[in-house]
Amino acid sequence: MPEFNAALFNSTLFGGGAGLPAGLTPRQVGQGLLYPALRKAQVTIGPGRTPSPAQFQDAIDELNRLTGSLNCDRLNIYSIARLELPLDPVKASYTIGLSPDPFIAADFPVERPHGIESANILVDGGLPYPLAIATDLQWANRAQPILNSIPEVLYNDRAYPISTLHFYGQPASGLALELFVWTLVPAFATVTDVVLLPPGFEDALVLNLAVRLAPHFQRDAVPPDVRRDAQLSLMRLQSINAPRPIAELGFGCGCGDFDIYSGR
Numbered sequence: 624m625p626e627f628n629a630a631l632f633n634s635t636l637f638g639g640g641a642g643l644p645a646g647l648t649p650r651q652v653g654q655g656l657l658y659p660a661l662r663k664a665q666v667t668i669g670p671g672r673t674p675s676p677a678q679f680q681d682a683i684d685e686l687n688r689l690t691g692s693l694n695c696d697r698l699n700i701y702s703i704a705r706l707e708l709p710l711d712p713v714k715a716s717y718t719i720g721l722s723p724d725p726f727i728a729a730d731f732p733v734e735r736p737h738g739i740e741s742a743n744i745l746v747d748g749g750l751p752y753p754l755a756i757a758t759d760l761q762w763a764n765r766a767q768p769i770l771n772s773i774p775e776v777l778y779n780d781r782a783y784p785i786s787t788l789h790f791y792g793q794p795a796s797g798l799a800l801e802l803f804v805w806t807l808v809p810a811f812a813t814v815t816d817v818v819l820l821p822p823g824f825e826d827a828l829v830l831n832l833a834v835r836l837a838p839h840f841q842r843d844a845v846p847p848d849v850r851r852d853a854q855l856s857l858m859r860l861q862s863i864n865a866p867r868p869i870a871e872l873g874f875g876c877g878c879g880d881f882d883i884y885s886g887r
Contacts, residue, residue: 653814663833698861720785738805
């Protein structure tokens with residue numbers, strides 16, 4: 624999972640970049656997220672009092688648990704990223720992800736997709752052929768595939784930290800895989816990491832972190848207004864992040880009619 628610090632800021636997720644528009648304020652994790660959450664949880668009493676290193680460490684650990692939980696729900700995902708991956712050499716499955724072991728390398732050394740919204744096979748320099756994304760049950764009951772073809776189905780086994788992408792039908796030479804994957808809320812390494820958050824995410828992280836920190840530091844209760852605001856902040860994010868389904872109008876490539884059980 625990406626981490627935001629001085630070296631990575633302006634080059635990775637959450638819209639970093641040189642020449643920020645007016646009104647966009649990068650935040651340091653310690654003062655921008657952890658300090659206000661500790662104050663709202665009534666752990667740090669009194670304005671301007673710096674939390675201890677141990678309090679900061681507990682808070683950043685809890686923040687990473689919070690972001691990990693948020694990343695499990697599509698309604699908290701603010702953006703979909705596009706990946707284009709060449710299918711070379713030709714084979715029926717490819718590994719994807721980043722391993723902490725330097726001796727283990729995936730075919731696609733990029734962040735493991737936590738969620739795949741859609742996928743295509745790209746042929747002839749970019750012409751997309753949609754892939755159906757199989758469930759575990761569908762893949763377990765698949766029919767015998769056709770070799771050296773344009774695959775019609777993709778199955779992600781979701782192993783961690785490196786997962787395997789399996790194709791129904793071995794790809795022919797010269798194809799590429801196009802993935803549309805969830806852009807995750809990042810993890811943080813130190814209190815000096817710098818982050819630029821989309822609208823609403825700073826409020827949601829601070830408030831929901833405060834709700835988690837109060838019992839963590841044995842505070843009697845989270846103030847009711849903080850708990851209410853934490854719930855409302857997530858509802859606002861989810862209202863704007865919710866996928867908007869498009870009705871099927873009865874035309875297109877017909878790929879949705881593919882039956883993985885029969886291979887037809």
